[in-house]
Amino acid sequence: MLTAMVLTSFLAASVLTTTPDATMAREVDVIEALERVETLWLEGKFHDTAEAAAGALELIQISACPLRADAGIVAFIGAVSGHGHSEGWPGGYLFWVANEIHQQFGNLPNGAAELAEAFDSGPGQSVTTDLLFIRSPYRRSDLQSNCADPILDPDILSASPEDADHVYVAFQFPGRPGSFHRSPNRVAYAYPKHEGEALGARVIELDDWHDAGGPIEVRVFSPCAIYPIRSVLYAEVCRDRMIPHP
């Protein structure tokens, strides 16, 4: 359902971009959308945040000032909060936008920038993101930057809402990809920060992962997350009980 809604709204954006003069998003609407994203994000409401972030990015993309620091923050928020909530969430595109904007403004914290770079899906790489890239203003090189004051403080990416409905943790695997058992050695990014880092530290301390695929792996605790420890066995760590259940 969420996928359908999001695709529909991105499609609506495409219709709008064909007649930019008549339908360009107003700055006041962009600001309002960004403030709503910030509120939901800081309340830890992942699902609602994901939808709001996708909508806010659409508005920015069809505004007079698409190349602005807020676009990267809101795209990153959309990628993180949408992960695991729906099939087909365009995380690769959102991380790509976050990464592109970060190249211009340098406004993502360290771990967040690593995460966005690891998971960004560039133009033309995947058939599932073509429609988004076709409509994206960020493929153009002639965009004016610094055309709008930032609304979102990058520090909100490191907030720690206590009642978040999910916890997002990106684990970093530094050594030997492709070997059967590998240990994550640190949390590259977590949201909410404190709870995510604590859960991440617990997972790191407990087990090697079986066949971890790449240098960064993401788990969303809702409230539990599983990870492979043998070829046929998984461990589970939950928010309310930090005990693994193989």
Add this chain to the structure above:
Amino acid sequence: MLKAFLFATALVLAGTAKAQSQGLPSEIADPYRSYTQAIEAGDMESAREHARQAWQAAERLSYNQETTLVLADNYAQLALRSQEFDEAVRAFKRTSELLAATESDTFTLAQTWMLAAHAALSGGDYRDARRSADIAGDMAQNSDDLDDAQRADLVFTSRAIQAVGHWSDGNMRPAFARAREAMDAGGDTDFSGSPYYGLTTFVLGATHSVLRDSEEAAYWLTVAYHHMPAEQDALYWWSRYSRDQLTEREREALLDRLSTTTLPSVPETDATTARQEAWERRRQLLEQDGFTDAEPLRRNEPQYPSNAAAAGIEGIAVIEFTVNEDGEVEDEQVVMSVPVRDFGEVGERAVRRWRYQPASLKGEPVERPGVTVEFRFTLSD
């Protein structure tokens, strides 16, 4: 489009039939009445049998051609609906003969031949499908009483059916030629609403893969992905493989080209999402500093499958596998094998014997998942 004109044809003929049903001989009128009652009751199986009886009675009595063709068409439509393809072909062809004898308009006649072709293709008689489609296409090209849109639609469908027919028979080159003719049938006409559009774009994508034209393959496989939801998983994978052969600039050009193409949104399946995530993880692995990819040491090509060679079938297979830390192949799987499974089977057997210099990270051997190879099976002229 095909279904739409099928229905339209049925309505026109059924209307005529109703007008003519008064005063029919009882051998025809009785089953015809039962046919109409069954239609009203929604019992299509019974309707089909009564339609057949009515038509056969008309043929036996050598009843007038206008009525006979309507009865043949009624039966043909119901036979097609119930997937009695041979029967549908027979009845559509007879309808076409009678339409020609009664000097029907070209559009109706060509459409009826196209329905015969569609039924033959659906039933797996590809040669007959091509023949009927060719008749319809020639009519469309040589007729003066069609407007441009009608002619373009008919020529597109005719060439598309021939392309799919050739493809299904493993005849790559004629399939490629007919598919291109289909796309060129109407200048700027948009054929994306046709039920044959997806299949035709698939044929173009697959044949361009065989020709090692990755830019064209990536484009057409992408269009096929958007128009063939049932094949989404394999087409996601294959289009992505084609894109991996492209430079960044070529991928940008692909997007520019796709931006001028009708691409319906396709909700992703779980399988596609899983493939996408696996692909992203592999990409991360390949982009790590100090990573050296696996290099083939021994790689024998698969043998052409004897059954396919004897039948003159050409095709393509895409195999994905992992190279382990010892350089051996494991977890091989056939991603795509068209138009027959044999190509995938011999490809799978071949890669099992391959050996690699293992991939390494900072000098240490590591497993390399997601190695992909395409095998193209073509016969010399």
